[in-house]
Amino acid sequence: MGSIQDLKLGIFLRFDRMGVLEDDLNAIEACASTAEIRQVFQRIIEDYGFCSFGFMDASHPWEDEPLLVSTHVPAWIDTYRAENFISTDPCLAVARRTNLPFHWGSVPLPPVTGKRKPGAVKTMEAVRDFGINQGLTIPVHYNDALGRRYSSVCALFWKDPVQKFFANLRYNGVQLHVILIYLAQKVIDLYAVETMGSKRTDYFAELRTSPLTDREKEVLKWAGMGKTSDETAMILSVSRKTVEAHIKSAMLKLGANNKTQATVQAVYRGLINI
Incomplete structure (x- = not known):
């Protein structure tokens, strides 16, 4: 407050x-x-x-x-x-x-x-x-x-x-x-x-078949909920380096420049829910 x-x-x-x-x-x-x-x-x-x-x-x-x-x-x-x-x-x-x-x-x-x-x-x-x-x-x-x-x-x-x-x-x-x-x-x-005259489904049909692994989706979802890499690592029982590697991979797949952008794109494309 x-x-x-x-x-x-x-x-x-x-x-x-x-x-x-x-x-x-x-x-x-x-x-x-x-x-x-x-x-x-x-x-x-x-x-x-x-x-x-x-x-x-x-x-x-x-x-x-x-x-x-x-x-x-x-x-x-x-x-x-x-x-x-x-x-x-x-x-x-x-x-x-x-x-x-x-x-x-x-x-x-x-x-x-x-x-x-x-x-x-x-x-x-x-x-x-x-x-x-x-x-x-x-x-x-x-x-x-x-x-x-x-x-x-x-x-x-x-x-x-x-x-x-x-x-x-x-x-x-x-x-x-x-x-x-x-x-x-x-x-x-x-x-x-x-x-x-293009349709949104034409743009995102391929991506919604999921270019992200389940673990990449998980780390982005926790990031979207405000969790740090350390906190996400504790939740998923993995190392911080593993979390950051998944984030980096997701960013590359989504063409994002940072974690925030990757998370928002994943939400926008229907790949994760927050």
Whole structure:
């Protein structure tokens, strides 16, 4: 539970985290279109104190107008496109090189040495002009069931005082990361259905015959329930090295970059239940 100071800040604490996480993932899974997922995810992030979001498929850096699902004000989206911020956005540049979530204040900006401001500085000043005080960017890099590589970026916009943002992030950062990994795969899946007429069952039929061994499923399931490698080793009566070997093997089979991503992909593809 949070400190008295955190409670005074009005932090959006999730006390029944596992149950809430399951509800959020089920709500995303039930979406049948990108329009529906826009509404559902907006409700989810508002529960965490964010005002809006922008999800972008960044798999192809050369695209001027990539897939975008957003609930931010249209004026910001128009400005972002008109000013060509996609080519100067410092958060997007960082997101392409990392798997870890980061807040905007951690992104280094180039110094302003003359009258002309660098594009990265102009981008961040512009978003503040729209009343955004801070934000969280969550990159997701993964392979789909057909082996295709995707890089997605989701930005969560925060209007409240910055102090509340950091306190909230301490409590909910991991949960938001899990939800965003799940969301990314769902959006790409739905977009394929809407634009190419593909069916989700075509994508995942082979994977649902189970590329994972029973033991790999077990270690991912315990990881998804918040257990460390040491705790999982005790539960399964094996060594920590054995647990980590199974996790590494599962990550390789699922095309995941880390344990969290592997666990979420396994849940998404129906290979494990949490």
